[in-house]
Amino acid sequence: MKIEAVDFFYLSMPVVTDAGDGSQDALLVRVAAGGLVGWGECEASPLTSIAAYVAPMSHGACRPVRDVVLGKPVGGPDDIAALAAAVELECMDLLQAAHTFSGIEMALWDLLGRKREIPVYELLGYPRAYPKLPYASQLFGDTPAETLAGCRSARERGFRAVKCGWGPFGRGTLSEDRDHLQAAREGLGPDGTLLIDAGQIFREDVDAAAARIGMLEEVDTTWFEEPFLGGAYDAYAALAARSGKVRLAGGEASHNFHMARQLIDYGKVAFIQIDCGRIGGLAPAKRVADYAAARGVTYVNHTFTSHLALCASLQPYAGLERDVICEYPFAPKAVAWDMSLTHLAPDANGEVVLPSAPGLGIEMNPAGMAKYLVDVEISAKGELLYRTPAL
Amino acid sequence: MKIEAVDFFYLSMPVVTDAGDGSQDALLVRVAAGGLVGWGECEASPLTSIAAYVAPMSHGACRPVRDVVLGKPVGGPDDIAALAAAVELECMDLLQAAHTFSGIEMALWDLLGRKREIPVYELLGYPRAYPKLPYASQLFGDTPAETLAGCRSARERGFRAVKCGWGPFGRGTLSEDRDHLQAAREGLGPDGTLLIDAGQIFREDVDAAAARIGMLEEVDTTWFEEPFLGGAYDAYAALAARSGKVRLAGGEASHNFHMARQLIDYGKVAFIQIDCGRIGGLAPAKRVADYAAARGVTYVNHTFTSHLALCASLQPYAGLERDVICEYPFAPKAVAWDMSLTHLAPDANGEVVLPSAPGLGIEMNPAGMAKYLVDVEISAKGELLYRTPAL
Numbered sequence: 001m002k003i004e005a006v007d008f009f010y011l012s013m014p015v016v017t018d019a020g021d022g023s024q025d026a027l028l029v030r031v032a033a034g035g036l037v038g039w040g041e042c043e044a045s046p047l048t049s050i051a052a053y054v055a056p057m058s059h060g061a062c063r064p065v066r067d068v069v070l071g072k073p074v075g076g077p078d079d080i081a082a083l084a085a086a087v088e089l090e091c092m093d094l095l096q097a098a099h100t101f102s103g104i105e106m107a108l109w110d111l112l113g114r115k116r117e118i119p120v121y122e123l124l125g126y127p128r129a130y131p132k133l134p135y136a137s138q139l140f141g142d143t144p145a146e147t148l149a150g151c152r153s154a155r156e157r158g159f160r161a162v163k164c165g166w167g168p169f170g171r172g173t174l175s176e177d178r179d180h181l182q183a184a185r186e187g188l189g190p191d192g193t194l195l196i197d198a199g200q201i202f203r204e205d206v207d208a209a210a211a212r213i214g215m216l217e218e219v220d221t222t223w224f225e226e227p228f229l230g231g232a233y234d235a236y237a238a239l240a241a242r243s244g245k246v247r248l249a250g251g252e253a254s255h256n257f258h259m260a261r262q263l264i265d266y267g268k269v270a271f272i273q274i275d276c277g278r279i280g281g282l283a284p285a286k287r288v289a290d291y292a293a294a295r296g297v298t299y300v301n302h303t304f305t306s307h308l309a310l311c312a313s314l315q316p317y318a319g320l321e322r323d324v325i326c327e328y329p330f331a332p333k334a335v336a337w338d339m340s341l342t343h344l345a346p347d348a349n350g351e352v353v354l355p356s357a358p359g360l361g362i363e364m365n366p367a368g369m370a371k372y373l374v375d376v377e378i379s380a381k382g383e384l385l386y387r388t389p390a391l
Numbered sequence: 392m393k394i395e396a397v398d399f400f401y402l403s404m405p406v407v408t409d410a411g412d413g414s415q416d417a418l419l420v421r422v423a424a425g426g427l428v429g430w431g432e433c434e435a436s437p438l439t440s441i442a443a444y445v446a447p448m449s450h451g452a453c454r455p456v457r458d459v460v461l462g463k464p465v466g467g468p469d470d471i472a473a474l475a476a477a478v479e480l481e482c483m484d485l486l487q488a489a490h491t492f493s494g495i496e497m498a499l500w501d502l503l504g505r506k507r508e509i510p511v512y513e514l515l516g517y518p519r520a521y522p523k524l525p526y527a528s529q530l531f532g533d534t535p536a537e538t539l540a541g542c543r544s545a546r547e548r549g550f551r552a553v554k555c556g557w558g559p560f561g562r563g564t565l566s567e568d569r570d571h572l573q574a575a576r577e578g579l580g581p582d583g584t585l586l587i588d589a590g591q592i593f594r595e596d597v598d599a600a601a602a603r604i605g606m607l608e609e610v611d612t613t614w615f616e617e618p619f620l621g622g623a624y625d626a627y628a629a630l631a632a633r634s635g636k637v638r639l640a641g642g643e644a645s646h647n648f649h650m651a652r653q654l655i656d657y658g659k660v661a662f663i664q665i666d667c668g669r670i671g672g673l674a675p676a677k678r679v680a681d682y683a684a685a686r687g688v689t690y691v692n693h694t695f696t697s698h699l700a701l702c703a704s705l706q707p708y709a710g711l712e713r714d715v716i717c718e719y720p721f722a723p724k725a726v727a728w729d730m731s732l733t734h735l736a737p738d739a740n741g742e743v744v745l746p747s748a749p750g751l752g753i754e755m756n757p758a759g760m761a762k763y764l765v766d767v768e769i770s771a772k773g774e775l776l777y778r779t780p781a782l
Contacts, residue, residue: 016450048485055437059410059415095436
């Protein structure tokens with residue numbers, strides 16, 4: 001079968017705020033081939049990613065993703081790999097292409113799983129999916145009292161792990177950061193797994209990040225995430241040498257396998273966090289999972305959006321029994337919830353398990369999407385290149 | 392003074408082919424502040440980069456570049472640095488932002504130089520600009536005879552250095568590659584500087600690239616450029632250990648300082664090639680030049696487009712006397728030539744020197760641009776976000 005159609009749907013909440021909440025909009029991809037459809041999601045700026053799909057060619061190594069993808073065969077995993085390699089070469093100078101292709105690649109795995117009637121994790125080589133321990137991923141409150149309330153709420157809903165990130169952390173005094181951290185631990189309780197995300201706030205300033213290590217240790221922080229710019233591997237390595245029991249995490253910005261590998265090799269992170277909606281889809285993510293496993297580094301999904309993205313992001317390490325932590329969209333906006341009928345709820349044990357259903361195992365909800373569908377029109381050189389398609 | 396307006400102009404040849412010729416279209420940026428204007432150029436997919444400027448915000452770390460730039464102060468180099476840092480954090484999840492911002496940053500330096508009536512290289516800290524040895528940058532011919540003719544033509548036009556790249560190289564047999572290399576040397580003559588560009592054709596296959604080292608040595612190749620995917624540092628390092636007198640070059644895909652640094656530190660390249668239209672503009676390029684100089688690595692511009700891009704790309708290493716090689720658009724398409732009135736022609740000695748004029752030292756040609764101006768319209772959420780502005 002060949003790729004017959006690729007359609008992008010830009011969904012958005014009516015109001016988008018400048019909070020660090022990635023679930024306020026979404027870019028869905030629907031791929032059709034051989035009478036089947038698959039769904040994927042780009043974790044990316046929707047309008048920019050659509051433009052990367054339809055933009056006029058600039059030269060042979062700066063083609064729009066559409067030109068590389070449409071009409072190509074998709075009979076098995078090798079075809080997906082060939083397509084990814086073609087995008088790397090033919091869209092070499094189109095930076096956004098990695099984000100655009102990520103959702104397409106995801107949808108191709110979904111479609112292939114549906115065709116063969118097996119879960120994607122089996123296509124990726126895992127005989128079964130192990131349960132994962134979801135952490136409630138949330139932002140620090142504006143005040144320590146809000147941070148405490150957020151963590152307590154997560155605990156009351158059954159989450160044994162919580163991540164607090166962004167917000168005021170790293171922007172004020174050391175004492176203010178300590179207050180937030182202690183509030184987070186108090187809300188979560190003494191036995192919960194506490195994860196802290198700095199959101200790159202220290203850029204390349206190792207001393208500023210190191211000044212927080214003591215207070216992170218006091219509250220028994222399992223990982224300290226993204227203290228620095230995604231590419232500042234030397235800063236990561238310098239902090240890793242000074243961070244004691246607190247281990248570093250990062251990698252969500254990786255837009256190819258190599259960036260994740262280098263954060264492991266040169267940045268010395270102990271947890272590698274991969275967003276399948278950015279790294280080029282599931283195959284490069286699986287390659288990172290294999291690489292990390294061989295080096296004693298723990299793989300973790302990065303997912304702050306929908307349950308489609310969640311079902312996709314768990315596939316690349318579904319079969320790794322020891323990598324148990326998973327990011328879980330704790331309080332997604334309605335757009336991220338309503339787009340699918342399937343949701344992965346934690347079980348009585350507080351764990352989530354991928355469905356053993358074909359493909360990504362998720363049933364989408366076109367009526368739910370329709371409420372948030374954004375009208376977009378792009379034209380250039382006298383040609384209408386994109387208009388929001390019918391669901 | 393504050394940034395009052397940022398306008399993007401997408402120019403294109405009427406017909407764009409799939410040759411690896413980056414001069415077939417262009418994305419120009421005009422920035423206005425304090426009664427002055429500055430010009431810059433993104434080396435990027437024009438439509439996609441415009442979309443990254445105007446896209447609706449997705450969340451606080453995925454803002455359009457416009458929201459970060461407009462209205463910001465631009466009184467001196469520190470303001471440009473602050474703006475770049477803001478883009479890194481506030482456009483963190485918008486991959487294309489680096490390409491979009493590159494042209495803006497370039498235009499801000501141009502504007503600042505015009506304001507102070509000094510060349511940009513002085514603003515960057517260089518007392519003077521040294522002459523550079525331009526190499527005629529061209530594609531391999533379809534046949535060795537065409538490759539020979541191309542190199543001979545460059546030599547006859549006074550170029551003492553030539554780069555051949557892309558085309559059939561690495562796609563056929565070893566013997567075919569050898570024929571092209573020998574043709575290139577024959578056309579260039581025995582004393583010319585010969586540079587070879589593989590255009591990432593070997594992806595991560597070190598053995599395939601290493602199989603060409605002997606024939607590259609036979610024709611006295613100064614550098615072997617981009618044998619691998621831009622991020623495959625380990626492949627670069629492995630080949631560097633086996634490449635003898637042939638030194639490796641790369642870096643054009645770097646979209647931040649760190650990527651270039653890592654290609655030096657981990658990829659072991661001897662020549663670091665920076666495109667100011669991709670890396671975020673002139674300041675990160677200058678930082679690479681400083682870093683390279685301290686490590687005995689030679690800095691080279693990457694420029695395959697216009698003389699605006701050329702005048703910009705020489706600024707970050709204008710004052711480095713020992714780094715003499717520069718990429719020179721040998722046969723640019725008319726759009727790349729006509730957009731400016733100023734062109735940097737090699738002197739009687741076959742060298743080029745940056746003008747000691749204010750800013751980037753180039754006078755643009757709106758009438759020349761107008762012939763190639765592409766009509767673009769982008770709307771979303773019921774709002775017209777971009778329409779090609781007046782020149």
